[in-house]
Amino acid sequence: MLKRSWRKSEKGRKMQKTEYEKKEQDSLSNSFNNNVQNLRDIYKNCSDVVFRPFFIAGKGKAILVYIEGLANTEEIDDNVLSPLMQESTEYDDIKTLLKKRIAVSNVKELATFSDCVDQISIGNPVILIDGRATGFSLDLSKWEQRSVEEPSAEQVIRGPREGFIETLQVNSSMLRRKIRSPEFKMQAMEVGRYTKTKVIIAYMDGIVNKTLLEEVNNRLKRIDIDGVLESGIIEEFIEDNPYSPFPQLLTTERPDVAAANLLEGRVVIMVDGTPFVMIAPTTLYSFFQSNEDYYSRFLIASLIRWLRYFLVVMSLLLPSLYVAVLTFHQEMLPTTLIISVAASREQVPFPALVEALIMEITFEALREAGLRLPKQVGSAVSIVGALVIGESAVQAGIISAPMVIVVSFTGIASFTIPRYSAAIAIRMLRFPMIFLAGTLGLLGIMLGIITIIVHLCTLRSFGVPYLSPMAPMNASGMKDVLIRAPWWSLRTRPHFTGGYNRYRQPPDQKPGPKKGKEK
Amino acid sequence: MIEKGRISAFQMAIMMYLVVVGTGIIFIPGITAKYAKQDMWLSPILASLAGILAVCTAFQLHKLYPKQTLIEYSVNVIGKIPGKVLGLIFLFFYIRMNAGGIRIYADFVAGSFFTETPLIVIISTMILVCAFAVHGGIEVVGRTSQFFIPLYVLFLLIIIILLLPDLDFKNLFPVMGNGLMPSIKGAITPQSWFAEFLLTAFLLPFLKDVNKGRKWGLISVFAIMFTFVVTNLVILFLMGSITASFTYPLLTASRYISIADFLQHLESIVMAIWVAGTFVKFSVVYYAIVLSTAQLLGLSNYRPLVFPLGFLTMLFSIWGVANETESSSYNSTIFPFFSLVVQTLIPLLLLLVAFLRKKSGRRKPN
Numbered sequence: 001m002l003k004r005s006w007r008k009s010e011k012g013r014k015m016q017k018t019e020y021e022k023k024e025q026d027s028l029s030n031s032f033n034n035n036v037q038n039l040r041d042i043y044k045n046c047s048d049v050v051f052r053p054f055f056i057a058g059k060g061k062a063i064l065v066y067i068e069g070l071a072n073t074e075e076i077d078d079n080v081l082s083p084l085m086q087e088s089t090e091y092d093d094i095k096t097l098l099k100k101r102i103a104v105s106n107v108k109e110l111a112t113f114s115d116c117v118d119q120i121s122i123g124n125p126v127i128l129i130d131g132r133a134t135g136f137s138l139d140l141s142k143w144e145q146r147s148v149e150e151p152s153a154e155q156v157i158r159g160p161r162e163g164f165i166e167t168l169q170v171n172s173s174m175l176r177r178k179i180r181s182p183e184f185k186m187q188a189m190e191v192g193r194y195t196k197t198k199v200i201i202a203y204m205d206g207i208v209n210k211t212l213l214e215e216v217n218n219r220l221k222r223i224d225i226d227g228v229l230e231s232g233i234i235e236e237f238i239e240d241n242p243y244s245p246f247p248q249l250l251t252t253e254r255p256d257v258a259a260a261n262l263l264e265g266r267v268v269i270m271v272d273g274t275p276f277v278m279i280a281p282t283t284l285y286s287f288f289q290s291n292e293d294y295y296s297r298f299l300i301a302s303l304i305r306w307l308r309y310f311l312v313v314m315s316l317l318l319p320s321l322y323v324a325v326l327t328f329h330q331e332m333l334p335t336t337l338i339i340s341v342a343a344s345r346e347q348v349p350f351p352a353l354v355e356a357l358i359m360e361i362t363f364e365a366l367r368e369a370g371l372r373l374p375k376q377v378g379s380a381v382s383i384v385g386a387l388v389i390g391e392s393a394v395q396a397g398i399i400s401a402p403m404v405i406v407v408s409f410t411g412i413a414s415f416t417i418p419r420y421s422a423a424i425a426i427r428m429l430r431f432p433m434i435f436l437a438g439t440l441g442l443l444g445i446m447l448g449i450i451t452i453i454v455h456l457c458t459l460r461s462f463g464v465p466y467l468s469p470m471a472p473m474n475a476s477g478m479k480d481v482l483i484r485a486p487w488w489s490l491r492t493r494p495h496f497t498g499g500y501n502r503y504r505q506p507p508d509q510k511p512g513p514k515k516g517k518e519k
Numbered sequence: 520m521i522e523k524g525r526i527s528a529f530q531m532a533i534m535m536y537l538v539v540v541g542t543g544i545i546f547i548p549g550i551t552a553k554y555a556k557q558d559m560w561l562s563p564i565l566a567s568l569a570g571i572l573a574v575c576t577a578f579q580l581h582k583l584y585p586k587q588t589l590i591e592y593s594v595n596v597i598g599k600i601p602g603k604v605l606g607l608i609f610l611f612f613y614i615r616m617n618a619g620g621i622r623i624y625a626d627f628v629a630g631s632f633f634t635e636t637p638l639i640v641i642i643s644t645m646i647l648v649c650a651f652a653v654h655g656g657i658e659v660v661g662r663t664s665q666f667f668i669p670l671y672v673l674f675l676l677i678i679i680i681l682l683l684p685d686l687d688f689k690n691l692f693p694v695m696g697n698g699l700m701p702s703i704k705g706a707i708t709p710q711s712w713f714a715e716f717l718l719t720a721f722l723l724p725f726l727k728d729v730n731k732g733r734k735w736g737l738i739s740v741f742a743i744m745f746t747f748v749v750t751n752l753v754i755l756f757l758m759g760s761i762t763a764s765f766t767y768p769l770l771t772a773s774r775y776i777s778i779a780d781f782l783q784h785l786e787s788i789v790m791a792i793w794v795a796g797t798f799v800k801f802s803v804v805y806y807a808i809v810l811s812t813a814q815l816l817g818l819s820n821y822r823p824l825v826f827p828l829g830f831l832t833m834l835f836s837i838w839g840v841a842n843e844t845e846s847s848s849y850n851s852t853i854f855p856f857f858s859l860v861v862q863t864l865i866p867l868l869l870l871l872v873a874f875l876r877k878k879s880g881r882r883k884p885n
């Protein structure tokens with residue numbers, strides 16, 4: 001078995017190198033024509049790559065290479081080409097010339113073709129000069145990007161309204177604006193053989209656990225695929241248990257969530273081309289916490305948190321509880337209630353289990369349709385959903401009214417979970433629970449719950465137990481799980497494995513009238 | 520070491536609490552009431568002595584042979600072949616005990632709620648869920664029990680509080696009307712439940728904080744004693760002299776609850792919560808079985824044994840017990856003495872031999 005998997009991995013490593021990769025390995029030579037020819041070969045049939053030959057100060061041969069639409073042509077004209085091409089320019093050494101004449105903030109010297117290709121592909125124009133075995137890249141990239149908007153999937157009433165966008169530079173700058181300390185570090189790496197996507201590992205030096213950081217680094221380095229188009233692809237490569245329905249990395253579109261997690265000692269993984277950043281490690285409870293919990297008054301936030309926990313349980317269990325009670329435990333309902341339920345079920349031809357499955361599947365279908373639909377026909381679905389399925393099905397006696405109520409409440413409950421990835425996991429687990437309830441009643445539900453809890457107990461996210469601080473228990477961690485304790489009492493950071501920077505603030509900051517008079 | 524996971528002494532205490540209370544709370548009130556009548560609340564106090572003894576024995580043995588389980592050091596104490604035989608005896612005892620426990624659970628669930636469902640379904644689903652937990656290792660069992668304990672205790676408290684209006688304190692008298700004997704007789708069965716604390720001998724080697732092991736073990740024994748005393752008292756206050764005629768008095772008591780015409784017929788919920796408790800019990804014993812088999816056979820991994828041994832337990836619980844009546848008489852007549860021998864006397868002897876050996880062994884170099 002071990003041998004087999006080893007062989008498999010050997011086979012995978014023998015991936016062919018493309019001829020481009022071979023070419024890119026070479027370093028630039030002294031021959032100008034060779035260099036240009038090589039670059040032209042690499043960018044053969046790329047109509048968007050511009051080669052602009054020119055003479056420096058009317059003498060030295062040079063060529064400027066850039067990609068149309070990624071490089072800022074206006075700036076190139078004003079700050080690069082016009083000063084270099086002026087005949088009056090003294091030209092002896094290119095380096096001094098660059099220092100004297102080129103008003104570009106970031107200039108890099110390049111030795112190999114792969115360096116040149118990297119720079120050109122991110123939009124920086126590259127200059128090759130006759131007689132030199134190095135090229136220069138100028139930081140003059142500019143491309144179209146979406147403006148910063150409020151993320152529609154994570155709305156808040158109180159809290160910053162900005163959200164990440166698809167451009168990594170903008171995203172990292174948003175984080176830097178929130179955490180100005182130089183202890184906030186960002187390590188960059190590239191993932192994806194073709195897409196060469198930039199991935200940033202952001203963390204707070206001094207707060208983050210070193211072994212965690214190393215683990216994140218190692219797992220990211222192991223990835224070898226052709227393309228990364230969204231952080232979800234990376235997520236599947238670095239999570240601890242790929243077969244679990246539960247997400248093991250928290251994703252967010254909000255810079256304030258990312259910053260808060262950084263300050264708690266977690267690692268943020270940002271991927272170019274997507275507004276979703278990933279946070280590791282994470283626990284189950286963080287999926288049920290909204291960032292707004294930390295901005296609103298703590299009493300209200302705690303109450304809302306309890307409401308949310310209750311609704312999480314409801315969204316998992318309500319349909320199955322209803323099925324179990326109707327099928328096995330009718331005596332649990334008060335007599336008047338069971339009579340009215342029985343009366344409404346009189347005409348229904350299905351057993352409760354089938355009825356629940358039909359309604360749940362319909363609801364899931366409506367939800368999925370609502371997501372995919374073009375906005376113009378959205379109202380059609382709501383009419384179909386509300387009128388046809390809600391009213392007519394009940395009137396026709398196919399579905400009982402209490403079942404419609406149960407399913408709609410379950411649906412509402414599942415939408416209160418702030419993180420979609422956790423909500424969908426719970427929504428998925430609802431179906432096996434309904435089956436268990438229909439076959440073994442409350443016992444089946446209990447066995448289902450035990451199985452889920454056991455599974456959650458085996459889960460880890462980057463080495464941190466998924467159910468901590470509940471199991472294993474950590475009393476100070478409960479302050480931010482069971483309730484949302486006021487900020488002045490949240491003295492300690494969440495405890496992950498290993499040594500860590502424990503305190504986030506000094507004690508005795510509880511406000512009060514006395515404090516102001518103290519000298 | 521065969522097990523890489525580590526638990527805390529606190530987790531061990533919680534696991535042991537649910538091991539004893541898990542099935543005990545279904546079964547013990549009825550049996551103690553049968554023998555001790557209105558002194559049934561005294562029996563758990565006497566019975567807890569067996570628990571204290573078991574904790575101390577296990578801890579002393581562990582001190583003499585640190586990082587080893589009962590199976591491993593019994594070979595070291597009395598030699599290879601006798602040690603292995605002793606290991607087999609323990610193994611057989613725990614398989615029989617777990618199978619008997621699962622049968623109690625299955626009879627309880629089937630008899631009270633699912634009269635149509637075949638026993639094998641109820642037994643096999645439970646073993647399957649336990650196997651899932653045991654496969655995850657000791658850490659998972661520990662964390663799961665930690666997750667369930669607040670719910671378990673909370674629901675027990677709620678039931679007791681909801682019963683408060685119906686209690687009649689006069690049922691307590693006469694205290695020790697017939698002397699101490701009835702309560703001692705009543706303590707014979709619970710004693711075997713408390714003696715299950717010998718299972719700590721399988722958990723102590725995996726403790727992060729071993730020096731707290733005895734303390735938390737004893738705390739757990741007292742918590743269990745307290746739980747049993749309180750439930751027995753509540754049942755006694757509620758039902759008085761007729762308690763002994765019910766097999767599952769606490770379930771009957773929960774049927775009694777009726778508040779505001781809405782909070783009534785809570786017995787299904789009681790059953791659901793008890794399932795969580797029994798689950799932890801079976802998992803811990805199951806884990807001990809799997810671990811000891813692996814150590815007896817000298818394997819490097821216990822996980823492949825989980826499902827076969829679960830299947831064996833299932834067969835034991837179906838074929839080993841003919842019916843509910845037999846199960847009940849076995850548990851109140853044979854099992855207490857079986858347990859007394861295997862879980863109390865043999866470990867005490869083992870400790871004695873180990874102690875003497877260590878003493879003579881220390882003298883030898885001089």
